[in-house]
Amino acid sequence: MTPQEVVAGFIAAIESRDVDAALAFLAADVSYENMPMDPIVGREMTGVVLHSYLDLSTEVEWRIVREVLDGDVVINERVDRFHIGDGWLELPVAGFWEVRDGLVTLWRDYFDMSAYTSQLDALVGDG
């Protein structure tokens, strides 16, 4: 699989809300970084975090707005969408991915955390 295919496979698993399938695309020592927070290190801790937000959602769609490849690096602009309660949470994200031997070793996202939490509060409040 190419680096782009690995990232696409991971995102497809996320959209299926299948955390185990998603983790299979990550290296054991993956660094999952929601900037500027401290890295989440390792497949197991990443799975805990993925469950924490995927389990809230009844549907998940990560739309790729732009994707650029550079060797083992995949960069994408996305709109990560989560159906929660009665509505959709939509979060613009910039993702930087490094792939080695068919596994993601770095997954680094930049986004505005308050855009996430304010929408989440509104949707969970609706529920």
Next chain:
Amino acid sequence: MTPQEVVAGFIAAIESRDVDAALAFLAADVSYENMPMDPIVGREMTGVVLHSYLDLSTEVEWRIVREVLDGDVVINERVDRFHIGDGWLELPVAGFWEVRDGLVTLWRDYFDMSAYTSQLDALVGDG
């Protein structure tokens, strides 16, 4: 000038806190987007916003962590640093730049706004 050189020239002008020199690298109808906020459209409004944060700073340094080129698109991961009062504000940013005819037509940054405002409050409070 290549797209990379245009972006580098713009950033060098920012680091000199020379807003007029920076604006010379932007198209008249530039779209300046701090995601997920509404776009700031045009060179003039962009200048107003640049003044609003550059004028607070006595030194500015935007460190390029990674830069990837794709035709007329430049993508960079940066740490934007601003010396304000007695300390440095440091903000991790993902930037997406589109260049046409030697001028920036799109400047889109992804970052955590609360990381900016919380540091700014602390530094201005110190002053």
